[in-house]
Amino acid sequence: MNKLVVGNLVHRPLRSVISAFAVAIEVIMILSITAILMGKLNGFKDRTNGIGMDMFVRPSTTNNFIGMSPAGASIKVADIIAKIPHVAVAAPVNIQITSSFDNIYGIDFQSYDALLPFVFQKGGPFQGPYDIIVDDYIGAGKNIGDSIKVIDHTFRICGIVNHGKGGRKFIPIDTMGKITFTEGKATAFYLRTETPPKYEDQVKQDILATPGMQSYNVVKTQEYLNAMTPDTLTPAFNIGLEVVIGIAVVIGFLVIFQSMYTAVMERTREIGILKSMGASRTYIVAIVLSETGLLAACGIILGIGASFALSGVLNAKFPTLDFVINIPYVWKAIVIAFAGALLGAFYPALKAARKDPIDALSYE
Structure with missing residues (x-):
């Protein structure tokens, strides 16, 4: 199966590259907005700690x-x-x-x-x-x-x-x-x-x-900084993040869906041959989802690498920007991108599995 999956992707290099880039863009979008927002928040915390105060008083x-x-x-x-x-x-x-x-x-x-x-x-x-x-x-x-x-x-x-x-x-x-x-x-x-x-x-x-x-308000510095989280600081952070994630998932979903759907339609005869040789519906679905998983993995690796490269360039050129990749969100981006890609391939996979081998073999 692995040779078949890799062969299918290599046989259509342009489509495979575009699909991987779509997943990469999805990851970059998620990591970039969190890098800006979390970077600003963490930068503020670091600079506040550097003041040397234990408490502050304010009206x-x-x-x-x-x-x-x-x-x-x-x-x-x-x-x-x-x-x-x-x-x-x-x-x-x-x-x-x-x-x-x-x-x-x-x-x-x-x-x-x-x-x-x-x-x-x-x-x-x-x-x-x-x-x-x-x-x-x-x-x-x-x-x-x-x-x-x-x-x-x-x-x-x-x-x-x-x-x-x-x-x-x-x-x-x-x-x-x-x-x-x-x-x-x-x-x-x-x-x-x-x-x-x-x-x-x-x-x-x-x-x-x-x-x-x-x-007057008398506040301990550590308590103040511990309370400075996206949830307590401003609802706009989570709203903005959810919007970006939503847009990113839609982009990844549509590109993967289009790519896998077209691939299934183009390989109708191939699927018919496999089914006539005894391939089960589960096997056919596994092939399509495996191709998607490989594309998603390549896109995720590319997206994470590009995000860290972007972070390095921006921090070197604009050191006050506080553009810092947040590691927990790296894992979230991986899960979101992978799940979105598999979801986009699910219907094409089912469509391929439901093809009748007689009709598929006679397809031109």
Whole structure:
């Protein structure tokens, strides 16, 4: 049977290649959208972990995407939090997201650096109100003293640091307040506690017990990141993924269906000969499904290889894109593509098995 299956596919190389490419496109579509969406989410988690905070405090009006809500808390709240027992550092941040979804962090350098020190590749801290610190991705090919435009204002690069400290661009928090009309305001306060997580619960209770702080949200960083999943973060993720998977399955199904149906019609006499020699319906179905399985396997391998190659190219060319292939979704893509291909071949296989050998042998 194996020789017959391979021979049938080799005898029609163009159709076999197109069918395999259809399955490959199906796999690439699934892995690409998950690479973008999951990559962004995992990249956000990694950069948040790199800040060095154990907890953060934010106004109750701030949503889960810190920076998507306006800065609504007074910077002076940081001084109040810093006096809470077992709080080692309280750093105010004013985060703004631009129209291009670029996170700009307005920070008090001394307190933010105290959470977990910046690792400078070039330059150093702010020297003036319009200085900016950028990470090594944004600063690639740039030098200290170069100009960069942020929020319609020109800043001088004073430092280039290792990536992974929350944002990719940092400016003085006072300057952020002036240019965004949020002077003296902060989006949130990042905390580092003594010997974490030993005092986190106590610190949370003490903050909420402080007069004027009852309406604030006090969140442990690890709990916050654990809750950042596609299901809890945004229903749009799953909806988008289901739409792409649906489109991909339809493409794979139709191409395999057309390919196998045409192959069955072209091999009517061959099927008649096999049945006249005693081949059972099960044997005929097994041949068609085996051909489909081999095509699907080739397409899946091609699709996975192309997806990883695409990931490598995009990460090299656009390092801030966070295009990362998610391994669990690789297995899901394999199952979905394989199942879709077999489903597309099922009817042609049954049609082949139902052919009458007398009619098939007389077919021209």
